[in-house]
Amino acid sequence: MTSLASRRQTPLPTAHQRMQMPLEQPDDSRGHIEQENSRLRRLGIDTGDEHVVFLQSDSPICSSEGFIARSRVELHVADRRLVATLEVVHGDLLAVDEAGLSExxxxxxxxxxxxxxxFSHAPTVESLAFVRRKIYGHELDSAQFQAVVSDIAGRRYSGIELAAFIAACANGRLSEPEVGYLTQAMVASGSRLHWPGAVIxxxxxxxxxxxxxTTPIVVSIATALGLVMPKTSSRAITSPAGTADTMExxxxxxxxIEAMRRVVERTGGCIIWGGSVNFSPADDVLIRIERALGVDGEGQLVASVLSKKIAAGSTHVVIDIPVGPTAKVRSQQEADSLSALIQRVGSRLGLQVRTVLSDGRAPVGRGIGPALEAHDVMAVLARDKTAPADLRERSLLLAAQVIELAGLATLPIDAMAMARNTLDSGKALTQFLAICEAQGGLRTPGVAAFQHPVTTSLEGRVTCIDNRRLAQAAKLAGAPHSPLAGLTLDASLGSRVSKDQPLFTLHAQTQGELAYALEFVSRHPNIVEVGTP
Known part of the structure; x- marks a missing residue:
């Protein structure tokens, strides 16, 4: 008989070691249920990115394993494993021998x-000890961040545990070295590309x-000039459209990732959704929780941005920081702090980073929503006379910054001239069409079936535009999940308007969504504020 003391000499495997161990078939002696008692069923329930499994309240699995609602469980299917959150179903949705799966x-x-x-209980997540350490205000080292991020990327944290980590790191609680460690850990959690050439x-x-x-326009100008720009972009997090939504x-x-390589090798650039290439997957998990919490801490923002640039193989990065009272960055002091942190952490990790503080007092372009923004992009690239001038000029400014940072021009005036000539000559449009063709073919954005102008009862000048509430109106109209939805601006900041003139026009794919957005607008009549003489 083995004594207690002798048993203690053999340490238990860690959670990471357990995940690497060969899969063992369960048996009743360990409290597992026979395979025939857990038939899988697709329920068609969308839980976002969270993995959820549903069991009937009378399921023998729940009683034998002691599972309750919100338990973290590990599913074993052949040679595959998945950690998920358990939800308990009452009623007849599931049979007692069925396990329902979220999408x-x-x-x-x-x-x-x-x-x-x-089923079995999910392995113990040992890196949670480091999260608790961070909650109490202690700094973490590189190895500790690596352990936390590895478990986040492996979907071993529950939503509550993810929220705890985010809160512990928010509001300036990450030191500059910690931001660097978090960035490196995020890079290591997924794929990483390397390209020939010293400047990407x-x-x-x-x-x-x-x-x-601005991204599709900047990529087209830069790659038309021979630069390599493998651009990965996000879908909307809290906005009516992300770059990936518009480009789609x-x-x-x-x-x-392999198709991305072919596109870049063929054209010099791409504009794709970052989620399709597994760059910094831990960041994608954290973003889902940040969106629900409405938290986007400075340190985590920097780690998110830089990790994906490093993973994509970039060496020279221009970062636009819009500053305005209703933008994400609201003051000059915030902008200066963020800019300095981005540049210092970027330098620490071997990136050449240039930040640009831009005007964030009002939206850019006329369209807000995936298809409406796509129409603006095409108008600028096609040199259409009706193209929004502010989108054109901001794109040229950022393209010039990329050109100068990459060393194609030494003076800002020369970089701007190169960018303007590339756009005005049609070379940028030709390049954009080539990128679209390489990614699978050019598409034509549609137009929403329902449109409604929102007019002013005053005569005067537009003195203020609330970016946040304008974006909210576009989202309530259906953007981005209804890609043709959103709104178009009919009056710009500083422009004069007459009584009954449209300030903006709502676009919706259904009458219900249009009514929803109009109700919000009626409660916030000063989204676009008009000052009288």
Whole structure:
């Protein structure tokens, strides 16, 4: 008989070691349920990115394992494992021998016909000790951040545990070295690309400004001049459209890492959805919780942005920071602090980073929403006389910054001339069409079926535009999940308007969504504020 003392000499495997151990078949002696008691069923329930499994309240699995609602469980299907959150179902939705899967869990497990699942408690997540350490105000080192981020990327944290980590790191609680460690850990959590050549450029905007869709134009100008720009972009987090949402109106963006390589090798650049290439996957998990909390801490923002640039193989990055009272960055002091942190952490990690503080007092362009922003992008590239001048000029400014940072020009005036000539000559449009073709073919954005102008009862000058409420109106109209929805601005900041003139026009794909947005607008009549003489 083995004594207690002798048993203690053999340490238990860590959670990470357990995940690497060969899969063992369960047996009743360990409290597991026979495979036939856990038939898999796709329920068609969308839980976002969270993996959820549903069991009937009378399921023998719950009683034998002691599972309750919100338990973290590990599913075993053949040689595959998945950690998920358990939800308990009352009623007759599921039989006692069935396990229902959410859409994300079903996609992750990809069960074959007649495959069965069996359950165990999820492995202990040892890196939570470091999260608790951070909650109490202690600094973490590189190895500790690596452990936390590895478990986040492996979906081993619950939503509550993710929220705890985010809160512990928010509001200036990350030191500059910690931001660097978090960035490096995020890079290590996913794929990473390397390209030939010493200069690989990129551009990013920290967000908070509706309609600021400069990326497709900047990529087209930069790559037309021979620069390499493998641009990955996000979908909307809290906005009516992300760059990937807008670009998807013009070409496929969910193309995978090998297709991305081919596009860049063929054209010098791409504009794709970052989620399709597994860059910094831990960041994608954290963003889902940040969106729900409405928290976007400075240190985590920097780590998010820089990790994806490094993972994409970039060496020279221009970062646009719009500053305005209703933008994400609201004051000059905030902008200066963020700019300095981005540059210092970027330098620490071997990136050449240039920040640009831009005007964030009002939206850019006329369209807000995926298709409407795509129409603006095409108008600028096609040199249409009706193209929004502010989107054109901001795109040229940022393209010039990329050109100068990459060393194609030594003076700002020369860089701007190169950018303007590339756009005005039609070379940027030709390049953009080539990128679209390489990504799967050019698409034509549609137009929403329902439109309604919002007019002013005053005569005067537009003195203020509330970016946040304008974006909210576009989202209530259906953007971005209804890609043709959103709004178009009919009056710009500083322009004169007459009584009954439209200030903006709501676009919706259904009458219900249009009514929803109009109700919000009626409660906030000064989204576009008109000052009288």
């Amino acid at each position: 994300s869990a079903w996609r992750a497990l990809a069960p074959k016909p007649n495959e069965r699942a069996y 450029v990129d551009k990013h905007c920290v967000g908070g400004l509706p309609g600021n869709r 109106m013009l070409a496929p963006v969910d193309i995978g």
